[in-house]
Amino acid sequence: MELKPVNACHDCPIRHSAVCAECDADELKVLERIKSYKTVPAGAHLAEAGREMEFLSSIISGCATMSRTLEDGRRQTVGLLLPSNFIGRPGRASSPYDVEAISEVTLCRFERKAFEDLVRSTPHIATRLMTMALDELDSAREWAVVLGRMSAREKVLSFLVRLARRNAAQMGQDAPEDALTLHLPLSREELADYLGLTIETTSRQFTALRKDGLIELPSNRDVHIPDFDRLAIEAGEDEDGGLIA
Amino acid sequence: MELKPVNACHDCPIRHSAVCAECDADELKVLERIKSYKTVPAGAHLAEAGREMEFLSSIISGCATMSRTLEDGRRQTVGLLLPSNFIGRPGRASSPYDVEAISEVTLCRFERKAFEDLVRSTPHIATRLMTMALDELDSAREWAVVLGRMSAREKVLSFLVRLARRNAAQMGQDAPEDALTLHLPLSREELADYLGLTIETTSRQFTALRKDGLIELPSNRDVHIPDFDRLAIEAGEDEDGGLIA
């Protein structure tokens, strides 16, 4: 994740996967005029439920979560935001969820009003946003199946499979390597909030998967998967491949 | 739900809430040329996971569910499709979910290729699709909170609150009436699949809510809510209003 400072779009690591992916050179110039970069430390709040947002932004590097906390403290993470993901939406001033930086995050920001005008005048941005929204919709529904019907073990397995697929896709690979090591962007507690479990149950499942030889745990944040296909089968994969992240 | 045959867009009950909502008269003429109506009986499969779709369509009347069935038979419904909802997406030939008519459903259909061309050439359709996708994304995430963190009782309450809000919105009301009667579009089993519960637990929760005086059950498919605000509070509403459907 070591990143040299980005100054221009043609240097940008998410140039071809973010909201600007379909833009041509002229459109990119307009974007370039209204964009600004910002790096925030882990723990920063990028949006708060109900609070007005001044900027819409793309994640260039780092990781953030989108979550809802109920008043009794229960919390559910509804999205894991990684590079190229978009925060905020045109046509609405506030996010319905809290968005929090989990690691240091570098953003490419657009002042909201200016971006909304741009969406109207630049079809390539509107169609790209539509595609991204539809992809995320599939992903959210996919996750609903996990939350609604899967056991704790399957939830953890599904998470690992999705993360591996997402990483592979970002590296331009078609499928994850046979054997690979994942770095977990989330702590056990953050993971539990994502999986709809408690931290204890999550931890127990990691231990159980280790004892079953499906994973190794070189550190708390690293998971080595000796045989990805076996993991995917255990996760309950029928369709070969499934959707990415 | 008694519906007289629709023949032209200006007569259409979903004219101002469907994918065509932002279209002007000229754009509507183009749509009119490629659209066709179709009515299917309850139980019809409007899409099957992985199978190619010939048409994209809007629901004009009736109700459908979008769901995934795992090979061991577990099933999770990830979306409840009501009038004005769109089935399918441009740029992808197949749906990742099964879409099934729950009641008789009347559709406004577009041949896929023709519609995809139209999206590219008609910005008002692209922006409307984007807005609808973003709304559904919020809705799907909202439901993830319910699936991941709520008790059986809260799940049933949340469903009733959402259904009431969605009905009210469709009637052009700002909020549901103080006292109202809901017609459930789903059987107990279909509801259980949506809530991530078993049919037995779902049934028990209805009984419990009735005993607590929160609802009355004039028939299996009808729920009378004497005091909507009380129901909403029981459902764990902090924010006044929340998102629609």
Added chain:
DNA sequence: CGCTACATTGAGCTCCTTCAACGACGGTGG
């Protein structure tokens, strides 16, 4: 070295599921 934050492990309990029986309703056919 002790402090703090994070992760793991254990024991008991709760809520939901599972398995099973029963009830209500509607259609069909004798």
Added chain:
DNA sequence: CCACCGTCGTTGAAGGAGCTCAATGTAGCG
């Protein structure tokens, strides 16, 4: 007309997956 049957919904009893509460373990850091 009513017995029969199928579907759907409700209710009961027992078991289990995951939660809660609590203790222990471990790594980073002043």
